[in-house]
Amino acid sequence: MPVILPVVKLVGAVVLVGLGLLFADGDRVQLVLAGLAAAVLAGWGLRDLVAPVRLAVDPDGITVIRGFAGRRRLPWPAVExxxxxxxxxxGLTAETLEIDAGESLHLFGRSDLGAPPEEVADALRAARPAAR
Structure with a gap:
């Protein structure tokens, strides 16, 4: 993921706080809403900086992001x-990579992957060992 996207999110959070302070004009509701929106945007940007890798693959399985910055290991036999x-x-087409692991479903968009989901899916299928 390009580092510019998390930076833009963090700058957007600062701008929201500034606009809230500038235009709230004593209205606490507007100020709180601007603060909440800024906090969500800042959290999203921090998550992108703290855990930029959302998906990793090796011969034993796939590692996916879990929660804010945690990881979950999916061995190949668990991937259905x-x-x-x-x-x-x-008029817009959205693609989402879906990894079905039985009791859990993991979804990744292009921004999470840094590549088209179809290319990543092909790479995952190629990395999966043949059935034993």
Missing amino acids: AITVDRRTRR
Whole structure:
């Protein structure tokens, strides 16, 4: 993931706080809403800086992000399917990589992967060892 995206999110959080202070004009509700929006945006940006790698693969399985910056190991036998879901809305197509591990489903967008989900899915399928 390019480092510019988390920086833009953090700068956006600062701008939201500044706009809230500038335009709230004594209205606590507007100030609180601007503060909450800024906190969410800052948290999102920090997550991108703290845990930039969302997905890793090796011969034993896949490691996925869990929670804010945790990791979860999925051994290959636990991975039931690797698919790409495509949805079109308002003329825009969104692709999501789906890793189905039975009791859990892990979803990754292009911004999480830093590459098209179809390419990542192909690479994961190629890295998966043949059935033993």
